[in-house]
Amino acid sequence: MKLFAIDYIILALYFAFVLGIGFLIRKRVKSSEDFLTSHRSVPVWITSLAFIAANLGAQEVVGMCASGAKYGLMTAHFYWLGAIPAMVFVGVFMMPFYYGSRARSVPEYLRLRFDEKTRGLNAATFAVMTVFSSGVSMYALGKLFQLVLGWSFTASVLLSAAIVLVYTFLGGLTSAIYNEVLQFFLIVLGFSPLVVLAVRTAGGWSGIANRLPPVMTHAWRYLGNSASNPMGVEVFGMVAGLGFVLSFGYWCTDFLVVQRAMAADSMSAARRTPLIAAFPKMFMPFVVILPGIAAMALAQMGIGYTLPAKGNGPDYDQALTTLMAGFYPSGMLGVGLTALMASFMSGMAGNVTAFNTVFTYDLYQSYLRPRASDRHYLWVARVTTVWGILLSIATAYLAQRYNNIMDLLQLVFSFVNAPLFATFLLGMFWKRSTGHGAFSGLLAGIVAAASVHGLTLAEGKGAWIANWRQFPSTMAQNFWIAIFAWSACFAVTVLVSLATAPKPSTELGGLVYGLTGIPKDEGEPWYRRPGALALAVLAAVALMNVIFW
């Protein structure tokens, strides 16, 4: 892929704008709360777009296009089943507790609801995982730009890291959120023409459907049996594993996304953030998955488009970049590559801002220096931003040297995240659950996840204890690991809670359902009422599932 002057100018223009936003916001950062929580002052349309943009990182854009090419329309379940219902749940039911408790982070909510050790466990694992995720994202960016443009790995990693560092160092969370919105529009407008061109050339949706096997163009029809679809997943694994445990575990408890809603300027805005975000989110498969499906149809047409080979099959990871190389002339190529760079940077900045908040409030202020001045915490937050990015760079190089570190990190991440939703579900909706219960439940969930991985095999991965069962794909294995981890956490939390003393109800106001006043929204127009918005979202996503059944 060859770039021309105009492509570099567009890339440079983007860098200038993201840095400019950082400089403009810098002036209003006067306290640690300004830097780490935006002082709960961000308008709802911005928090809503940032809510999905923080998740719109490299793995999302490149990975979902690759999955579209490999698995077809079933990949849309990561949105319609694996995101939207959980986004509705967090907006309607969980946000009143997050926002109403005045907690500054998800681990801090756990301290208020349960105890210090539960917060410590969540904060430490989250901080480590977040900085490593950012590093893995950087690694993916460096490799992609090296492969596609022939750029040096070091130059790509250092350039993107330096720009993210400057704007997050200057403006903190507000700067990251504002830039995520710019990045969101750039990603959508940068890739939409590619979708139109690829689908039109392939003969529209009917042309694609005629060229590909039917399993590639249906979301539900081939889920009855794991052997009849390329994901190797059956309906229960999909609904319970992805649609419930993994999805709710991520969208409802991961501070990276929840932080965006918590930055909103009112409780009503915080509740509406994930609900408004759900509307563009449900259309994202048409931007990131559809090009991958179209690529498979185009590859059969003999029009000069092919996917490079990797092993015995095509290299699906190159679906997006090969489409760009084929359909974008210089100019739009610059926009497309800038959109790709923006997706990497939004993911990286999201991780870094969540990391510095959790480190500063939940680790440094809690365990290292509890009663320092706010000026000191602001300084710590800025320094944490720097070393968080330095650690991410180090992880990117580590991933380059030890390729399987990425698999390992993703695995550990799923071990930690999957059981967490059980802890929050019981914490928010069962006042009898206790700190000892939550802590032991989390540990049991992690052990259960590790055990299932150690006892099952999929695509050569796992079975490091014994090979009790073989899964057709690592995706199916991951779904079942999540189901077992969540169930173990739920069961152990209930059992240990029943055997230990709960907090008195007077200490649980604002933290638990039944002891918290849920804000009333009568008299508001329907589009400002979370309940009505949730119904509209669910109806729209149900319609999508029916259309693409």
Next chain:
Amino acid sequence: MIDLRMPIGLFFLMVGILLLTAVPARARIDGGPVNLFAGLCMLAFGAVMLWLARRAR
């Protein structure tokens, strides 16, 4: 607080103008005037953002 619609509008307006300067460029497969249509869309999007920001002032 800055009105975010302002920088977003300016950015897309400038990208739209840049794309319109590269209209003759053609892609390897499609061969259509992609930069023209995309440039006009971005120009329009940028203008709408700026108009919304101006109206809010």
